[in-house]
Every structure is written in C-alpha cells, then in structure tokens.
Amino acid sequence: MTDQPVTERLKTLLDAERTALLNGDFDRLSDLMEEKQALADALxxxxxxxxxxxxxxxGLRRNQELFDQAMAGIRNVAARIGDLNRARRATDTYDAHGKRQTIDAPASKRLERRA
Incomplete structure (x- = not known):
C-alpha cells in the first residue's frame, strides 16, 4: 500500500480546514481536528x-498562521466587549485640577435583551 491516499486525504483535509478558518466556522474545525489527528497517526x-x-x-504552516490570526481577532473582540462593559458601568474622567474621578452609571433594574 502506498502513502499517496493518506497524503492526498490530508491535503484535502487541510484545504477544508483553511476554508473553515477563512469562514470562521469553528464547529467545523473541531470536527476536522479529530480526522486530522487520525490521518497524522496513519502517516x-x-x-x-x-x-x-x-x-x-x-498547508499546516498556512493554516496555523490563519488560526493564530483568528485567535488574535477573537481576543481583540473579547477585550473590546470588556471595555464597553466597563464603560457602561462607570466612566473615568478628570476634574479641573487634573484629579481622576470615576462616575458610576446608575444601577439599572431593567432586563437587557440581546439578539
């Protein structure tokens, strides 16, 4: 038996993984990870x-770079959401003398709905 079928299957899988990374389809990535591990074991x-x-x-190097960039994007979004949540709770400002003061947002008893 030759290595060609396994290497070809892995090349096809790497292309599918690339497509999933470019589309942000992280559910598909988890499925592909199991198959990739099985093919790597066979190789x-x-x-x-x-x-x-x-x-x-x-292909592995290319996909790793895409994965790293996707993770950096997710971290940036998480940080931005955290910043927005902090700004909603309180705002820091400075008085006429340059002293920092925090203005707390009024507590809301209203339930916020998100889509």
Missing part, C-alpha cells in the same frame, strides 16, 4: 519522502 507509521511532506508542511 507516522509510514515512510515519507521530502516530496510527500513539503505540501503538507506548507
């Missing part, structure tokens, strides 16, 4: 040439 048991490994390495 570990077979001798591979540099010609077989090069496109896989490039």
């Amino acid at each position: 570990a048991e077979r001798p591979l040439t540099a010609r077989d490994v090069a496109p896989l390495r490039d």
Whole structure:
C-alpha cells in the first residue's frame, strides 16, 4: 500500500480546514481536528519522502498562521466587549485640577435583551 491516499486525504483535509478558518466556522474545525489527528497517526507509521511532506508542511504552516490570526481577532473582540462593559458601568474622567474621578452609571433594574 502506498502513502499517496493518506497524503492526498490530508491535503484535502487541510484545504477544508483553511476554508473553515477563512469562514470562521469553528464547529467545523473541531470536527476536522479529530480526522486530522487520525490521518497524522496513519502517516507516522509510514515512510515519507521530502516530496510527500513539503505540501503538507506548507498547508499546516498556512493554516496555523490563519488560526493564530483568528485567535488574535477573537481576543481583540473579547477585550473590546470588556471595555464597553466597563464603560457602561462607570466612566473615568478628570476634574479641573487634573484629579481622576470615576462616575458610576446608575444601577439599572431593567432586563437587557440581546439578539
């Protein structure tokens, strides 16, 4: 049996993973992760040439960069939401003498609905 079917399946999976990353489909990524692990285990048991490994390495590197950027974006959104929540609760300002003071927002007893 040759390595070609497994390497081809992994190349196809890497393309699907790239598409999922570009579309922000994180549910699909978790499904692909299990399949990728199984294919990686199958490849570990077979001798591979540099010609077989090069496109896989490039695809893995490309997807890792996309994943890192996606995670950075998620962290930025989370930080921004935290900033907005803090601003809703209180605002920091400075008086005429340059002294910092916090203005607390009035407590709301109203239930906020979000879509």
